[in-house]
Amino acid sequence: xxxxxxxxxxxGVWTTISFxxxxxxxxxxxxxxxxxxxxxxxxxxxxxxxxxxxxxxALATTLVKATPLILTGLATVVAFxxxxxxxxxxxxxxxxxxxxxxxxxxxxxxxxxxxxxxxxAFGIAGGMAxxxxxxxxxxxxxxxxxISTVMLNYLAVYLLSWLLQGGPWGETGGTIxxxxxxxxxxxxxxxxxxxxxxxxxxVLLPFLAAAICALVMARTPLGFEIxxxxxxxxxxxxxxxxxxxxxxxxxxxxxxxxxxxxAIELFGVTHRxxxxxxxxxxxxxxxxxxxGGLSAWGTVLAGLFFGALASGAVYMRVLxxxxxxxxxxxxxxxLFLFLCAGVLARYRIVRVVVQ
Amino acid sequence: MTTALRxxxxxxxxxxxxxxxxxxxxxxxxxxxxxFGENGAGKSTLSSCIxxxxxxxxxxxxxSGEPVHVGSPIDAIRHGIGMVHQHFVLVPxxxxxxxxxxxxxxxxxxxxxxxxRKKLSRICESYGIVVDLDAYVWQLPVGRQQWVEILKAxxxxxxxxxxxxxxxxxxxxxxxxxxxxxxxxxxxxxxxxLITHKLAEVMQSNRVTVLRKGRVVATLKTSETSxxxxxxxxxxRDVSFSVAKPALAPGEEVLAVEGLTARGHWGETVLNxxxxxxxxxxxxxxxxxxxxxxxxxxxxxxxVRKPDAGAIRLRGEDVAGLTPRALMxxxxxxxxxxxxxxxxxxxxxIAENLVLGWQRSPKYRTGLMMDRRAIADLARDMIAQYQxxxxxxxxxxxxxSGGNAQKVIIARxxxxxxxxxxxxQPTRGLDVGVIEYVxxxxxxxxxxxxxxxxxxxxxSDLFSLADRIAVMFKGEIMxxxxxxxxxIAEVGVLMAGGREGGRS
Ligand SMILES: Nc1ncnc2c1ncn2[C@@H]1O[C@H](COP(=O)(O)OP(=O)(O)OP(=O)(O)O)[C@@H](O)[C@H]1O
Ligand SMILES: [Mg+2]
Numbered sequence: 001x002x003x004x005x006x007x008x009x010x011x012g013v014w015t016t017i018s019f020x021x022x023x024x025x026x027x028x029x030x031x032x033x034x035x036x037x038x039x040x041x042x043x044x045x046x047x048x049x050x051x052x053x054x055x056x057x058a059l060a061t062t063l064v065k066a067t068p069l070i071l072t073g074l075a076t077v078v079a080f081x082x083x084x085x086x087x088x089x090x091x092x093x094x095x096x097x098x099x100x101x102x103x104x105x106x107x108x109x110x111x112x113x114x115x116x117x118x119x120x121a122f123g124i125a126g127g128m129a130x131x132x133x134x135x136x137x138x139x140x141x142x143x144x145x146x147i148s149t150v151m152l153n154y155l156a157v158y159l160l161s162w163l164l165q166g167g168p169w170g171e172t173g174g175t176i177x178x179x180x181x182x183x184x185x186x187x188x189x190x191x192x193x194x195x196x197x198x199x200x201x202x203v204l205l206p207f208l209a210a211a212i213c214a215l216v217m218a219r220t221p222l223g224f225e226i227x228x229x230x231x232x233x234x235x236x237x238x239x240x241x242x243x244x245x246x247x248x249x250x251x252x253x254x255x256x257x258x259x260x261x262x263a264i265e266l267f268g269v270t271h272r273x274x275x276x277x278x279x280x281x282x283x284x285x286x287x288x289x290x291x292g293g294l295s296a297w298g299t300v301l302a303g304l305f306f307g308a309l310a311s312g313a314v315y316m317r318v319l320x321x322x323x324x325x326x327x328x329x330x331x332x333x334x335l336f337l338f339l340c341a342g343v344l345a346r347y348r349i350v351r352v353v354v355q
Numbered sequence: 356m357t358t359a360l361r362x363x364x365x366x367x368x369x370x371x372x373x374x375x376x377x378x379x380x381x382x383x384x385x386x387x388x389x390x391f392g393e394n395g396a397g398k399s400t401l402s403s404c405i406x407x408x409x410x411x412x413x414x415x416x417x418x419s420g421e422p423v424h425v426g427s428p429i430d431a432i433r434h435g436i437g438m439v440h441q442h443f444v445l446v447p448x449x450x451x452x453x454x455x456x457x458x459x460x461x462x463x464x465x466x467x468x469x470x471x472r473k474k475l476s477r478i479c480e481s482y483g484i485v486v487d488l489d490a491y492v493w494q495l496p497v498g499r500q501q502w503v504e505i506l507k508a509x510x511x512x513x514x515x516x517x518x519x520x521x522x523x524x525x526x527x528x529x530x531x532x533x534x535x536x537x538x539x540x541x542x543x544x545x546x547x548x549l550i551t552h553k554l555a556e557v558m559q560s561n562r563v564t565v566l567r568k569g570r571v572v573a574t575l576k577t578s579e580t581s582x583x584x585x586x587x588x589x590x591x592r593d594v595s596f597s598v599a600k601p602a603l604a605p606g607e608e609v610l611a612v613e614g615l616t617a618r619g620h621w622g623e624t625v626l627n628x629x630x631x632x633x634x635x636x637x638x639x640x641x642x643x644x645x646x647x648x649x650x651x652x653x654x655x656x657x658x659v660r661k662p663d664a665g666a667i668r669l670r671g672e673d674v675a676g677l678t679p680r681a682l683m684x685x686x687x688x689x690x691x692x693x694x695x696x697x698x699x700x701x702x703x704x705i706a707e708n709l710v711l712g713w714q715r716s717p718k719y720r721t722g723l724m725m726d727r728r729a730i731a732d733l734a735r736d737m738i739a740q741y742q743x744x745x746x747x748x749x750x751x752x753x754x755x756s757g758g759n760a761q762k763v764i765i766a767r768x769x770x771x772x773x774x775x776x777x778x779x780q781p782t783r784g785l786d787v788g789v790i791e792y793v794x795x796x797x798x799x800x801x802x803x804x805x806x807x808x809x810x811x812x813x814x815s816d817l818f819s820l821a822d823r824i825a826v827m828f829k830g831e832i833m834x835x836x837x838x839x840x841x842x843i844a845e846v847g848v849l850m851a852g853g854r855e856g857g858r859s
Contacts, residue, residue, distance in 0.1 A: 221714040221715045221725060224707065225714065227702075227703075228711070232700045235696065236700070237679070239679065239711050240682075240683045240712050
C-alpha cells in the first residue's frame with residue numbers, strides 16, 4: 001500500500017523533483033489541450049519557443065511582456081508574505097497608468113532626466129493612493145482587504161473607462177470616440193535600450209525592484225516585521241510592533257509596485273492610455289507571485305516564464321488557428337500544478353507493508 | 356502479562372540531531388508510566404512517534420504484543436492510542452462538541468451530532484468531567500481545553516492515553532481532579548503515559564522512565580525511587596530545590612499601580628481596583644488560581660490592553676495606556692504565559708526570536724540592514740548561557756521543545772529589560788534544573804536592582820522568591836502578605852476568595 005506522510009522537514013531534492021514533475025505535467029496537459037483543438041502539437045510548441053526565445057526580437061518581446069508581470073508579482077509577494085490578502089494589483093495597475101498620464105500632462109516639457117522619474121512617481125502615487133484607501137478601511141473599520149481591494153479594482157477600471165469615453169482624456173476623431181487617449185508626444189516615450197527596438201528602458205526596473213524586495217525582506221527590520229506579521233501578528237503586537245502602521249506600509253509598497261507596472265506599460269509600450277493592454281496584468285501578477293513561491297527571485301523567474309509564453313503566443317497565433325485563450329489556460333494549469341507541487345513537497349511517499 | 360504497548364529500539368533523527376536514540380519502553384495495562392527528563396530530552400518526540408505523528412527512523416511498536424505500523428494518528432487511534440498534545444490543536448471558533456466530532460467521525464458523511472452528544476455525556480458522567488459541550492473553545496480557559504482533548508481521546512475509545520504535560524496549564528485544583536480521573540481510567544484498565552516536570556506528580560505514577568539526551572537512562576518502579584534520585588538521573592547532578600534569597604532592603608519605588616480597573620470583551624470587569632507597588636530589589640509575587648485576572652493584569656502592565664480606570668506609574672511617570680513599544684523603551688520586560696502565541700514567532704529562528712521587538716535597535720543593525728553577524732553571535736551566546744537544546748541558532752523556535760522555547764523568551768526579556776520585569780508563569784513547563792536556573796536569574800536581577808512582578812501557580816516558588824505576595828481572586832487583590840510571616844495555607848484561603856490575612 002502506498003501512503004502519503006507529512007514530512008517533519010522539507011528536502012531540497014524532493015522539492016525540486018516535485019516542481020519538475022509539475023512543470024512536465026503542465027506541458028503534458030497543455031499538449032492534450034492543444035491536441036483536442038485539432039492543432040499540430042509539435043508545430044505549435046515549436047512556434048511558441050521560437051516566438052519566445054528564438055530571436056533577439058523575440059527575446060526583447062519576452063522581456064517587455066514579463067516586465068509588468070514581475071512587478072505585479074512582486075506586489076503580491078510583499079502583501080501575501082505578511083498574509084495581507086490584497087488583490088488590488090489590478091486596480092493599482094490602472095491607477096498607476098492614470099497617475100502617469102496625469103503626470104505627463106503636468107510635467108510636459110521637462111528634460112528627460114526629470115520627466116521620467118517624475119511621471120513614474122506620479123504613477124506610483126496613484127497606485128499608493130488606492131492601496132492607502134484599503135489600508136485605511138482595514139485599520140479604521142476592520143474592512144477585510146480582499147473585499148475593499150476588489151471593489152477598488154472595479155472603481156479604478158470604471159474611472160479609466162469614464163476618463164477615456166466622454167471624460168476629459170478621451171481621443172475623439174470626428175464622430176466616434178476610440179476609447180483611448182491621444183498619443184503621448186515622442187519625448188514621453190521611454191527610451192529604447194538598443195537602437196529603435198521595442199526594448200524600452202523600463203524592462204530594467206523589475207530586476208531592480210526584485211533585488212530591493214529580496215534585500216528588504218531578508219535583511220531589514222521592515223522585512224523582519226513583514227514576515228513576522230504573516231506568521232504571528234499577536235507576538236509582534238506584544239513585542240511593540242505597530243500593526244496598523246506596518247499594514248499600511250506593506251499595502252503602500254505593494255500598491256507602488258503594481259502601479260509601476262501600469263506606468264511602464266503606458267510610457268514604454270502603448271504610449272497612450274488605453275485599457276486593453278492593462279486588463280488582467282494585476283490578476284496575472286497574483287498567479288506569478290504565487291508560482292514564484294512568494295519569493296522575489298522566484299517571481300522574476302515565473303514572470304519571465306509567463307512573459308515568454310505571452311511573447312511566444314503572439315507568434316503562435318500568427319502561425320495557425322490556435323485559440324487566444326491558450327495562454328491564460330496554461331497559466332491556470334501551471335498555477336494549479338505548482339500549488340499541488342507545493343503541497344506534495346511537504347509529504348513523502350512511503351510503502352507500507354500491511355501485516 | 357502482555358504489555359499494553361511496547362517500543363523497541365526506537366530512533367528518531369531531526370536534521371542534525373538525534374531526538375530519540377534506541378529507546379526501549381513498555382507500558383503495562385492499567386499502569387501510569389511517567390516519562391521524565393530535561394527539556395529537549397525527547398519525551399514529546401517519543402510520544403509523537405508512538406502516536407504516529409512522526410515517523411521513527413528505526414524501531415518497532417507493539418500494541419498488546421502485536422507488532423503494528425503506526426503511520427499516522429489515524430492508525431494510532433485505530434490501535435486505541437490517544438494523545439493530548441503539549442500544545443493543543445483545537446479550533447477556537449468551534450464548540451467543544453464540534454471540535455470532538457470534526458475529524459474523528461469514522462463513518463458516514465453527516466456529523467451525527469446527537470449520537471456523539473449522547474456518548475460524550477455518558478463519558479463525562481462516568482468520569483465526573485464537567486464541560487459544557489456547547490461552549491466555544493475560545494471561551495474556555497486553557498485548563499478546560501485540556502478536558503476537551505481528554506474527552507476526545509475517550510470518545511475515540513482510547514485504551515492507551517498519552518498526556519504530554521497536562522498539568523502545565525491546570526490549576527492545582529484542576530490537577531487534582533485530573534489525577535482522580537487518571538486513577539479512574541487506570542482502574543478501568545486504560546494505560547497512561549504521563550509526561551510531567553512536576554516531581555509530586557511523577558511520584559503518583561507506577562513506573563518512571565528517565566530520558567536524557569534522547570536515551571533511556573533508567574526505568575524504575577516509583578515506589579522504589581525518590582525525587583532526588585530521579586533528578587540526579589535526569590540532569591546528572593544534584594539540584595537544589597530552594598534557592599538562597601539574600602536579604603535586601605527595597606530601594607526606591609519603580610512601579611506603582613493605583614485603582615486599576617479593566618473590562619473584558621463583553622464589558623465584564625476583569626480587573627477591579629487593583630493597587631500595589633514594587634520597588635528596586637523587590638520581587639512581588641502574584642498568587643492566585645489561573646483565570647483570576649493575572650493575565651489581564653500583565654497585559655495592562657505591558658501595554659497590550661488598555662485600562663479603563665486607574666493609574667500606573669513607572670518611576671513616577673504615568674504610563675497607563677502607553678503602547679507596548681513605549682513601555683519596552685522604558686525598560687519593561689514581559690514574559691507572557693502563552694509562549695507560542697504571544698512570546699514567539701514559531702517560524703522565526705532562535706536568533707530572530709531573540710531580537711524580536713528590538714529588530715530596529717541600532718545594536719542589531721549596520722546602517723539600514725540587520726546585523727546578521729551580531730545577532731548570530733548574540734544567539735550563540737544565549738544558547739550557551741541558557742543551555743538551549745538546539746543544533747544552532749538558525750533552528751526555528753517552533754521546532755524547539757516546550758521548555759527550550761520558553762528559555763528563548765526568558766533570555767530575550769532578561770537581556771533587554773532594564774528596571775522592571777513582568778513574568779507570568781515563567782517556569783511553566785521547565786525542567787527542575789532550568790527552574791533552578793531561572794530562579795537564580797530572577798534573584799540576580801533582583802540583586803542588580805530590578806523590580807520584578809512574578810505570577811506563579813506554584814506557591815512554593817513564590818514563597819522562596821517573593822518579598823511580598825499579592826493574592827488575586829476574581830480580578831481583585833485580596834491581600835498582600837509577607838511570606839516570612841504567612842503560611843501557604845493562609846494564602847490558599849485568600850486564593851479561594853477569603854478576606855482574612857493582613858495587608859502590608
Ligand atoms: N520538528 C522538529 N524539527 C527539528 N527538531 C525537533 C523537532 N521537534 C523536536 N525537535 C528537537 O528534538 C529534541 C527533543 O524535543 P522534544 O520536544 O521531544 O523534547 P521534550 O523532552 O518534550 O522537552 P520539553 O520538556 O521541553 O517539552 C529537541 O532538542 C528539539 O529541538
Ligand atoms: Mg515536550
